[in-house]
Amino acid sequence: MQRQLEQIIVAATLAFLLGCHAGLSKLLPLIPALILAALFLLLLAWCCRQKAGVKLLAAAGIGLCFCCGAASGSGAMRQPQLPLQTFTGQEVRIFGRVEAGSVKVTPQGTSLVLACQAVQTNSAELGSSLPDTAIAVSGKVRVFVQGQDLSEKITGGVIVQGTLKPMTDFANPGGWDSGLWNELQDLQGRMSIKGSELYLSGDGQSIRQYIGGLAAGLRSNLQHTVPGQAGAVLAGMTLGGYDGISAQTREDFAAVGLAHLLAVSGTHIAVVTGFLLVLLRRRNHCTMALLAGILFFYAALCGFKPPVLRALLMSLALFGAGVSGRLPQRSNIFCAVVILLLCYEPRWLWDAGFQLSFTTTAGLLYFYPVLSGLCTRYLPVGIAEILAVSLTAQLAALPFLIHYFHQLSLSGLAANLLLVPLLELALLLTLAGYALLPVFGLGKLLFLLAGLLLHPLAEYHSLAGIRRLGNCHCWQLASFYAALSIIYCCCCFSAAATGMISLLAKDGC
Numbered sequence: 125m126q127r128q129l130e131q132i133i134v135a136a137t138l139a140f141l142l143g144c145h146a147g148l149s150k151l152l153p154l155i156p157a158l159i160l161a162a163l164f165l166l167l168l169a170w171c172c173r174q175k176a177g178v179k180l181l182a183a184a185g186i187g188l189c190f191c192c193g194a195a196s197g198s199g200a201m202r203q204p205q206l207p208l209q210t211f212t213g214q215e216v217r218i219f220g221r222v223e224a225g226s227v228k229v230t231p232q233g234t235s236l237v238l239a240c241q242a243v244q245t246n247s248a249e250l251g252s253s254l255p256d257t258a259i260a261v262s263g264k265v266r267v268f269v270q271g272q273d274l275s276e277k278i279t280g281g282v283i284v285q286g287t288l289k290p291m292t293d294f295a296n297p298g299g300w301d302s303g304l305w306n307e308l309q310d311l312q313g314r315m316s317i318k319g320s321e322l323y324l325s326g327d328g329q330s331i332r333q334y335i336g337g338l339a340a341g342l343r344s345n346l347q348h349t350v351p352g353q354a355g356a357v358l359a360g361m362t363l364g365g366y367d368g369i370s371a372q373t374r375e376d377f378a379a380v381g382l383a384h385l386l387a388v389s390g391t392h393i394a395v396v397t398g399f400l401l402v403l404l405r406r407r408n409h410c411t412m413a414l415l416a417g418i419l420f421f422y423a424a425l426c427g428f429k430p431p432v433l434r435a436l437l438m439s440l441a442l443f444g445a446g447v448s449g450r451l452p453q454r455s456n457i458f459c460a461v462v463i464l465l466l467c468y469e470p471r472w473l474w475d476a477g478f479q480l481s482f483t484t485t486a487g488l489l490y491f492y493p494v495l496s497g498l499c500t501r502y503l504p505v506g507i508a509e510i511l512a513v514s515l516t517a518q519l520a521a522l523p524f525l526i527h528y529f530h531q532l533s534l535s536g537l538a539a540n541l542l543l544v545p546l547l548e549l550a551l552l553l554t555l556a557g558y559a560l561l562p563v564f565g566l567g568k569l570l571f572l573l574a575g576l577l578l579h580p581l582a583e584y585h586s587l588a589g590i591r592r593l594g595n596c597h598c599w600q601l602a603s604f605y606a607a608l609s610i611i612y613c614c615c616c617f618s619a620a621a622t623g624m625i626s627l628l629a630k631d632g633c
Contacts, residue, residue: 130455132182137459139186140193144470147197154198161191193466200470208240208263209290209312217244217285218265218315219258223427227274227340228367234274237311238265238282263312266291272319282324286317308475339363339425342558349568350575357386358574361547362554364388364426385547388426393419393435395548396555416440422555435481437461454489476528480521487520488513491608514544523604550577 146152168184170176208218219242226237242258267284291306291314306312343363347355356368366374369386377386400415419436426432462482465472472478495516499508553574561567 128178132185133456133459135182136186136189137462139190140463140466141473143190143193143195144197144466144473145193146190147194148200148470148473150198152194152198154195157191157194157198161188161195164188164191189463193470196467197470197473206259206261207312208243208261208265208288210261211243211245211288212290212313214245214288215286216288217283218242218288219244219281219283220265221281223264226427227336229273233268233270233272235266235268236274236282238267238284240265262310264310266311266314267322268314268316269322270316270318274319274322282322284315284317284323285321286315288313288315290314304474308471335421335424336427339427342425342561343367345561345568346554346557346571349571354575354578355571357578358550358554358571360386361551362388362558364429364432385544388429388432388435393422395551396422399552433465437465458485458489476524479524483520483524484517487516491520492516494611519608546577550574553577 143152143157147154147157164184164187168181168188171181171184218238218240220238220240223237223239226235228235240261240263243261244258265284265288291311292302343359346359346362347368349355350358353368353370353373356370357373360366360369366386374386397415397419400418419440423432423436465478492512496509496512499512499515502508503511551574553570557567557570557574559567560570
């Protein structure tokens with residue numbers, strides 16, 4: 125019964141994802157979705173009252189999840205307030221707050237992302253509070269302040285004045301789709317202004333901005349101790365972002381199949397979680413609370429960006445499931461996290477980061493035990509587990525990697541086996557260095573050791589090979605995951621049959 129319930133929950137989650145896609149694509153508008161959801165809810169209540177069969181209950185529940193997903197996706201496409209892009213091309217005054225971690229200083233000036241609260245189109249006298257003539261808006265604007273370093277001055281609310289310009293979008297085949305990225309980040313315009321056209325509104329510094337300043341200080345200390353690309357890579361691995369990482373470095377990581385390690389993801393938080401569990405040893409409620417607090421603070425240092433938030437919740441879900449020790453509970457927790465994330469922001473369904481995180485985590489949950497069992501038959505346990513994790517992660521995300529990046533690393537598996545342990549050790553040394561910075565230079569020593577561990581990558585990437593591939597179509601995605609599902613079911617059936625035969629043999633004896 126428990127196994128059957130797990131299968132129903134997985135099917136309901138997939139139905140929610142499909143419904144969310146239908147809502148985002150405007151195939152099923154909000155009102156019809158809500159009406160269908162009410163009908164399925166009535167059907168589900170009637171089935172419960174009549175004590176209907178499991179199949180009818182499951183069908184009603186799955187249909188309800190599909191309609192709820194469609195309603196969530198359709199609702200995300202509706203703007204409760206006037207969108208900022210309505211004022212494109214006009215001279216405006218924008219009131220808002222700076223996004224934590226978005227302030228970047230370059231030789232040409234300072235760039236930042238402003239979460240907009242209101243817009244004023246007239247030339248009334250500027251004050252520290254919102255004027256009555258201001259219009260409430262939704263959206264974000266990317267602001268560039270020419271020729272000034274404002275990283276130390278921007279601590280609270282900000283007012284900018286200038287001409288609102290449209291975002292510059294490009295989407296070359298096989299390249300980055302900046303239009304979709306801007307839509308997912310809710311970026312609706314850009315401004316280039318002088319320092320005299322930016323004003324501090326007088327609002328106090330928020331806790332989130334204080335933590336953002338702390339993260340900027342840690343990043344600065346690291347890059348001062350480990351200059352060049354090594355420091356930029358370590359900062360990106362531990363705090364997120366691509367500041368200072370050159371295009372050549374990104375290509376080198378892509379060539380060996382390790383591009384996912386350049387940004388904070390589930391891999392990084394899982395490594396931190398495992399290391400903390402080794403230190404804390406006892407796994408009780410106090411340990412879980414302490415671990416959750418540390419991971420939450422680490423996510424705050426990274427700016428609570430969507431990839432970080434996804435990785436945090438999914439890692440906490442896997443950790444809670446590891447304490448429970450049963451696959452059905454792990455599966456149920458994972459499904460709940462996915463639905464919760466998409467209820468919070470349905471547009472993440474179209475985000476490449478969410479898709480890669482979702483497929484990789486699902487692969488580790490469902491397919492890793494199968495591959496691990498096969499590998500341990502022929503290899504030592506330690507090597508077999510590392511190999512199984514690498515194979516599972518690559519197989520689960522393979523179609524999406526091909527679809528978005530149009531390339532396949534021919535040395536990715538070897539790189540994961542040889543280089544990932546070194547990079548994970550560098551990650552832990554860097555994080556320990558952050559914690560020990562005040563201790564007589566010990567933190568800087570750990571930074572230097574972490575930087576030394578990056579040198580093998582420079583030697584390895586020259587031996588790597590990349591296979592350029594075309595688009596991966598929907599039917600190919602479906603066929604690939606259908607084949608994986610069939611293999612998974614066959615392996616599960618084989619394991620169950622083997623266990624039954626062994627049990628019968630014991631009874632016969």
